[in-house]
Amino acid sequence: MDFKGFDRPGQPGGGPTRSVKVMIAGGFGTGKTTMVRSVSDIRPLTTEETLTQASADVDHLIGVADKARTTVSLDFGKISINDTLTLYLFGTPGQERFWFLWNGLFKGALGAVVLVDTRRLASSFRAIEEMERQKVPFVIALNVFPDSQDYPVEEIRDALDISPHTPVVSFDARDRAAGRDVLVALIRHLKDHAAAALEPR
Amino acid sequence: MSAARRPTEPSGLERYYVLTGGRSGPAGSAASLDVATLVVARTAPSPGMQHEHQEILRRCRDPLSVAELGAHLGLPFNILAVLLSDLLQAGRIEARDPIPAHDAGRGTDLALLEEILSGLQRL
Numbered sequence: 560m561d562f563k564g565f566d567r568p569g570q571p572g573g574g575p576t577r578s579v580k581v582m583i584a585g586g587f588g589t590g591k592t593t594m595v596r597s598v599s600d601i602r603p604l605t606t607e608e609t610l611t612q613a614s615a616d617v618d619h620l621i622g623v624a625d626k627a628r629t630t631v632s633l634d635f636g637k638i639s640i641n642d643t644l645t646l647y648l649f650g651t652p653g654q655e656r657f658w659f660l661w662n663g664l665f666k667g668a669l670g671a672v673v674l675v676d677t678r679r680l681a682s683s684f685r686a687i688e689e690m691e692r693q694k695v696p697f698v699i700a701l702n703v704f705p706d707s708q709d710y711p712v713e714e715i716r717d718a719l720d721i722s723p724h725t726p727v728v729s730f731d732a733r734d735r736a737a738g739r740d741v742l743v744a745l746i747r748h749l750k751d752h753a754a755a756a757l758e759p760r
Numbered sequence: 761m762s763a764a765r766r767p768t769e770p771s772g773l774e775r776y777y778v779l780t781g782g783r784s785g786p787a788g789s790a791a792s793l794d795v796a797t798l799v800v801a802r803t804a805p806s807p808g809m810q811h812e813h814q815e816i817l818r819r820c821r822d823p824l825s826v827a828e829l830g831a832h833l834g835l836p837f838n839i840l841a842v843l844l845s846d847l848l849q850a851g852r853i854e855a856r857d858p859i860p861a862h863d864a865g866r867g868t869d870l871a872l873l874e875e876i877l878s879g880l881q882r883l
Contacts, residue, residue, distance in 0.1 A: 578797070604832075736883075
């Protein structure tokens with residue numbers, strides 16, 4: 560029975576000692592939960608936030624009786640990088656208007672994956688704007704649905720109006736290896752980002 | 761998790777009020793808690809402690825994220841953050857925030873990105 564906190568010399572311990580966070584964003588129905596599920600080492604869990612701060616706006620709406628039930632959910636999973644480092648993946652809430660509630664939801668994040676359904680590009684515009692506004696480095700992952708048409712990546716880049724430096728990859732959110740590759744693309748992008756920031760101007 | 765512990769049960773808000781003594785958010789250092797913050801117990805639960813505090817100490821023998829703790833205990837983030845701030849102030853837990861991008865993107869922390877890459881490539 561010892562409680563030595565994070566630093567246990569000579570003893571790896573049963574839990575990670577460092578964590579990093581990656582957000583999985585995108586419009587409603589673009590496959591955020593599916594991706595979290597397919598790449599996570601654990602069965603995805605859900606954490607919730609009550610809407611206490613929004614109650615002033617909610618009060619006068621119909622359905623006041625349901626106020627206590629109003630929660631925003633985040634699906635999340637994790638990947639053990641090694642014995643001491645765990646990567647947590649958080650799918651952003653489907654209702655983007657509630658993002659503000661997540662105090663610093665993106666603040667501690669290493670970066671983000673923005674999922675895009677090429678049949679409904681516009682559904683991810685808001686997520687892209689949000690990443691740009693919060694200066695969170697991100698990659699675009701086109702989730703290929705069975706009836707998705709094959710668009711040239713450049714056409715999609717134009718339509719989404721994103722910087723030429725932002726990587727665009729396509730994948731199947733149900734496939735673990737494909738999801739892993741998207742995360743690899745994100746980390747490589749972060750490295751480029753970091754290298755660019757170090758260059759003298 | 762049993763259905764009765766879900767935060768969506770009708771008496772949810774009243775239960776949270778009791779759990780937190782009416783506080784809606786954490787004070788002090790715990791205000792920076794993140795869903796990916798790791799928490800580890802520094803002491804064993806002692807008799808007479810609030811049940812939820814005991815439960816947190818029991819589950820955090822090994823480091824656990826705030827999000828996992830919330831999911832296991834069926835508590836929303838802001839309520840859990842209040843309980844964690846009590847334990848932090850009492851010195852019963854330690855908390856370690858996730859390594860953010862602006863640190864990871866500088867100098868030696870490129871090593872962290874390399875570490876993540878090699879971990880992912882082993883999957």
